């Protein structure tokens with residue numbers, strides 16, 4: 001299977017190439033080694049991330065959360081072959097585009113997506129899946145503008161845990177990433193949290209308390225630092 005020779009994207013830990021896998025559009029996510037890490041540790045980390053990524057994608061699909069289908073895994077090369085969504089944009093790019101083209105209406109236009117995102121994260125946490133890197137670059141959006149689909153990606157730092165603490169930290173990562181990447185989106189972030197609480201009613205109170213605790217720790221650290 002030949003991949004395009006030029007990476008389609010290069011992240012912090014991986015290069016992504018496009019190709020076709022039995023005629024289906026495919027992305028090859030190849031984690032590269034880091035020269036500052038001991039080779040044995042490096043291989044072990046790569047293998048852990050690949051396992052976490054495919055496990056979480058499968059678990060998400062089992063509870064009805066859209067993630068790319070995994071076609072093939074090459075542990076030797078550290079690469080995952082998965083479904084490619086060529087007609088998608090990241091949530092990040094969509095927010096930036098709306099804020100640029102439609103500043104006064106951006107939050108209003110993006111609100112349905114924020115609700116959907118909150119609902120998906122709530123569902124994911126109800127299934128005890130912790131994403132580990134909930135940024136707006138790790139959500140793909142596609143479909144009809146009146147009914148857009150969200151696809152979660154990039155599960156290399158994910159884990160499987162029922163603790164409210166881990167879910168609170170996951171939400172804190174999302175909050176920090178969201179508000180620091182996208183100015184004036186506090187209102188939008190609130191919509192995410194409201195939809196999250198609606199979807200994950202059973203655990204919501206505990207998880208919100210943990211989120212508040214983590215925020216306080218974060219503030220103290222900033223004051224000391």
Ligand SMILES: Nc1ncnc2c1ncn2[C@@H]1O[C@H](COP(=O)(O)OP(=O)(O)OP(=O)(O)O)[C@@H](O)[C@H]1O
Nearest residue numbers: 009011012013014027068083084085090137153154
């Ligand atoms: N299945 C896919 N279909 C379409 N685009 C994708 C897909 N998977 C990844 N991408 C694009 O590639 C980017 C990087 O992918 P991913 O987040 O999995 O890798 P990463 O190494 O964590 O990168 P980063 O450090 O930028 O987050 C995504 O933000 C998205 O734009």
Ligand SMILES: [Mg+2]
Nearest residue numbers: 011137138154
């Ligand atoms: Mg990513």
